Every structure is written in C-alpha cells, then in structure tokens.
Amino acid sequence: MDAYYTFVLPILMSSVAVWQLYNRLEPTGFVSSVTLLLGIPAALSYHLALAFSSTWSAVTSVFLLYWSSLVTLIALYRISSFHPLARYPGPLPCKISKGWMSYIAARKDMHRYVNGLHAKYGDVVRIGPNELSFRHGDLIEPILANKDLRKGPYYNLRTRDGVSSIDGTKDYSEHAARRRLWDRGLGAAMTKVYMDSLVNVVSELMQKLSNRQNEVVDISQWLSLAGFDFMGKIIFSVSFDMVKNEHDHNGLIKLVQKTTYICHILAQISWIYPYLLKIPGAAGTVKTARRIGVEMAEKRKNLGSNSYDLYHYLLDEEGLEKVKPSERFALREGFVAIIAGSETTATAATNTLYFLLKHPDVKRRLQKEIREVFPENGEISDCTKFNELPFLNACINESLRLLPPGLTGLQRQVDPRSGGKMLGSYFVPAGTNVSAHLYSIQRDPRYFSPLADTFWPDRWLSQDHYTLPSGEVITKDNLIHNRDVFLPFSTGQQNCAGKNVANMELRSLLVALLNQFDIEPAEGFRVGDYEEGLADVYVTLRGPLYVQLRSVH
Numbered sequence: 001m002d003a004y005y006t007f008v009l010p011i012l013m014s015s016v017a018v019w020q021l022y023n024r025l026e027p028t029g030f031v032s033s034v035t036l037l038l039g040i041p042a043a044l045s046y047h048l049a050l051a052f053s054s055t056w057s058a059v060t061s062v063f064l065l066y067w068s069s070l071v072t073l074i075a076l077y078r079i080s081s082f083h084p085l086a087r088y089p090g091p092l093p094c095k096i097s098k099g100w101m102s103y104i105a106a107r108k109d110m111h112r113y114v115n116g117l118h119a120k121y122g123d124v125v126r127i128g129p130n131e132l133s134f135r136h137g138d139l140i141e142p143i144l145a146n147k148d149l150r151k152g153p154y155y156n157l158r159t160r161d162g163v164s165s166i167d168g169t170k171d172y173s174e175h176a177a178r179r180r181l182w183d184r185g186l187g188a189a190m191t192k193v194y195m196d197s198l199v200n201v202v203s204e205l206m207q208k209l210s211n212r213q214n215e216v217v218d219i220s221q222w223l224s225l226a227g228f229d230f231m232g233k234i235i236f237s238v239s240f241d242m243v244k245n246e247h248d249h250n251g252l253i254k255l256v257q258k259t260t261y262i263c264h265i266l267a268q269i270s271w272i273y274p275y276l277l278k279i280p281g282a283a284g285t286v287k288t289a290r291r292i293g294v295e296m297a298e299k300r301k302n303l304g305s306n307s308y309d310l311y312h313y314l315l316d317e318e319g320l321e322k323v324k325p326s327e328r329f330a331l332r333e334g335f336v337a338i339i340a341g342s343e344t345t346a347t348a349a350t351n352t353l354y355f356l357l358k359h360p361d362v363k364r365r366l367q368k369e370i371r372e373v374f375p376e377n378g379e380i381s382d383c384t385k386f387n388e389l390p391f392l393n394a395c396i397n398e399s400l401r402l403l404p405p406g407l408t409g410l411q412r413q414v415d416p417r418s419g420g421k422m423l424g425s426y427f428v429p430a431g432t433n434v435s436a437h438l439y440s441i442q443r444d445p446r447y448f449s450p451l452a453d454t455f456w457p458d459r460w461l462s463q464d465h466y467t468l469p470s471g472e473v474i475t476k477d478n479l480i481h482n483r484d485v486f487l488p489f490s491t492g493q494q495n496c497a498g499k500n501v502a503n504m505e506l507r508s509l510l511v512a513l514l515n516q517f518d519i520e521p522a523e524g525f526r527v528g529d530y531e532e533g534l535a536d537v538y539v540t541l542r543g544p545l546y547v548q549l550r551s552v553h
C-alpha cells in the first residue's frame, strides 16, 4: 500500500493530467512534446528515486508506468461513449489510433479497405480516432467545395520551413493568389500552346513502339516515360528524354513513386514528420525529392524561357501580378507539378487500355470510331476532333469512374475553433477530419446503375435504349447516371489545376495508340493481374500491363 501512495499514485495522477492536456489542447510542438513525454517522467524518476533500489530501476519503472497508463487512457477514451465521435461506427483499431491507417497505407490497399468499411458500416465510417469517411453524393460539395473546411493534417507534409506547395496551402486567400498563376499556366487556352510538345512526345512514343512489334511491351511503363517527358516540357521546358532513352535513366519515376508511398504512410500520422526531419538520414527520399524539384525549378528560373511553360507563369515572367509572387514559394512547386501531372495521366491512360483489353468488343468499337475520325496514321495534332469521339469520351469516363487515379479520400477538417458543423444530417464535432470517398461513391449503385462495378461505357452516351453486355435492352428510364458525383479531378477551390492538360494528353495518347496499333494482351499474361496489382498511395502505383502491338498502317 505504501508503494502505491509513494510511487504508483503520483505517476498515475501525472499521466491523467497530461492526458487531459492532450485532450483539450492537443499540443504537438517539439518543446511541449519533449516536456510532456520525457520531461515529466524524468522529473518523477528523480523525485521517486529513493523508492527504488537503483536509478536505472527508477527510470525504467516510472517511464513504463507513465507511458503505458497514458496510452491506456487515450485508447479507453477513444473507444468510450464519451468520445465526440462515439455515435459513428467503425472498426476498433481505427478508433484507437491513426497508426492503423498508416499500416493500411503501407499495405497499399486503402481504397479497397475503406470501400469495404463502407459496405459493412454504411455511408459514414470512423476511419480514425478523429476522422470520418463519407460515402454519400450529397456530401461531396459540402466537404470538398466548402470554404469553412480546410485541408486536413494529411496535407501537413506539404509544408516545410513555413513554405507550402499549392496543394498543401490551407489559407484560402493565399491559395487563390497562387492558384491564379497555375490557372494561367495550365488553363484551357494553354492546351493549344502545349500541343506541339505533346505531338512530339506522342510521335516519339509511336516510333519506339512500332520498333517493338514482335516483342512483349509493358505499355504501363512506356506511358509513364511519355507522361514524364511531356511534363518536363510543359513545366520546365526541359527534355527528360525518357522515351528516347527507353528508360527512366535518372531514376525520377522511381523517386516520385517512392516519395508518394512514404508520404502516404507518414501523412496518416503527420505529427511525426517534423520529428523525422530532425533525425539525420530519416525521410531521406522525401528530402531528396524536394531538393531535386527545387533544383529543377531553379535551373529553369536561371535559364529563362524561350517558350511558354508553367514556370513562365509561376514566376510571373510577364509581370502580370501587381505584387511579384514569392520565388521561395514558386520554387517549391516544381516537384508537386511533376507528381501531380505525370503518373496521374499515365495511370488514367493505362487503366483505360486495361479495361479495353478486358473487353475486346468495346476496344473494337472504339478503334472503329477513332479510325473513322482520324484516318491518317497517328495524326493527333487537331485536338478539336476529339469532340467527334463520343465513345472515346465514354470509355475514358468509365475508366476514371471505376479507377480514379487518385484513389484516396481527400481529407478536410472542420474548423477546430468552430462549434462543429452539420454535414447533411450528420453533426461533425469541431476539429474532426472528414473525407468524401470518391472511389466508393463512383461505384455506388445509387448513382450509377445497372452494373455499378462493371466497365460499361455505354452509360455515358445519351440515347433512348441501352444494350447491356448480356444483350438485355433497357430504356433510359431504367438507367441511373448521376454525373454530379463523377469527380475524378475533385471539385471546389482546390480541384485539379491540370484537368485541361490531362484531358488533352489522355485523349492524344489513346487516339494515337489505338489508331496505329492493334493491341492484344501479351501471351500468357493474365490481364486481371493488372487491376489486382494497383496500389493506393494517394495516387495510384501501377504494375506492368504486358501487351503485343501490331501496326495497322
């Protein structure tokens, strides 16, 4: 009993007090964390040292008891009925710690995991101690296009030394000023300016592929090479020459993939990131990626440009802004632009080809449409002709519906200083992180029916009758097709800045490939393996899609 009063009780009382402090004030700063997690047990060890046989046993016993009681209190509170999110269902590990979602992120299948949770628990699921995922079309706009909600802690990794990239900017007025520059550089008018670069990249790709007609070709990898080459041109006016060299010779693609994967894991527990940065050698890949992005941007700035590119506008080289934009900020955008623009479009193009390979009848219909509109060999420079390809549009939309390249729910946060917020009929307490799980919503039969989980591009065509893949004919009254919830480029102020460019690139690549080649799965390759191997790391990581090509011209 004596030991209890002299040793156990003070430690338990201290951990209860610190737990209360964490609950109310959520301190995450370096000094407060060191004080609360190390300083207090160290001071207790010093004061209680006489109750132990040695200093070592005092330190280990006090630290063990202090930390374990703190962790137990936190876990019990999070699963208790006193927690503000107690009424929302979800699996136990999600309620206890975001560490669980870090593990799911490391497993790379968060899109399927969260989709499964929605199937089990319904439209709202607690996916973290302090986080809700929504699967309801009516809640997309209130979450993603609502100035009361800002980007959540998932995006904290996009800020370093007080400088955020565009997609990590939480202040809406600062974001609007920076987004204006991006919109100048990537707006609809710029697609014409970038067309020459695109035609060059696509022609080079077609040339290389036509030399490989008797080989097994990983079209997924080739589309990545082309995607990076095109981004190099339009962002920095540089040639990465990946298609020319037939290889990711500088390791840039690998670096982007590794960085997004690591960031996706860390972003679940983003409070840890500032500490990692202080450890020499830790988060090395992320630091390297940032450095390379800044170096490329700096090089571009020093060279100036002979032609228009994104940096022409990010650096405001024409002096269109009343106040010159901050160079420090502009230089931070380099790597974001590469990450946001390269693999996303390559993924959208590869996914579409995958669905076409899986549905040869759809592929034949699409090839017929393309070859009627673009009779010449691989000629794609007139992108106004893309409007004459409704079935291509339907196939791309259907692919983006089932497999949007950004697979993760986009996180926002209810203002911690507010009194909470109603999202539809759900009350969401202040400080809660929320996301709309577009992957699940876009596969929901309430919005797309029949065959919500099936690649059936006809649903995107306007007609009175539809023939299902089974041969059954349905009238348009039996079709549910809610375009409002089809948002692969997100919505609101922080929607995709590169949508116009992506749409042009995607169409150009698919038209050129399907016009020039007959494409079949490589012998012995199970096409379904491609989809099974898709990994959610916020954007998509893809495995190979092995094909055989035969030129038709």
Ligand code: HEM
Residues within 6 Å of the ligand: 166, 167, 168, 179, 182, 186, 336, 337, 338, 340, 341, 342, 344, 345, 348, 404, 405, 406, 410, 488, 489, 490, 493, 494, 495, 496, 497, 498, 499, 501, 502, 506
């Ligand atoms: C099919 C291809 C693409 C898809 C599906 C796509 C999708 C998205 C999505 C869903 C977001 C919102 C991300 C979030 O809130 O976390 C986004 C943001 C963004 N995207 Fe794209 N994207 C594509 C291509 C591109 C291209 C080619 C660029 C050009 C470089 C680009 C630049 C950006 C930028 C800069 C943002 C951040 C915008 C902001 O925060 O204001 N994207 N994209």
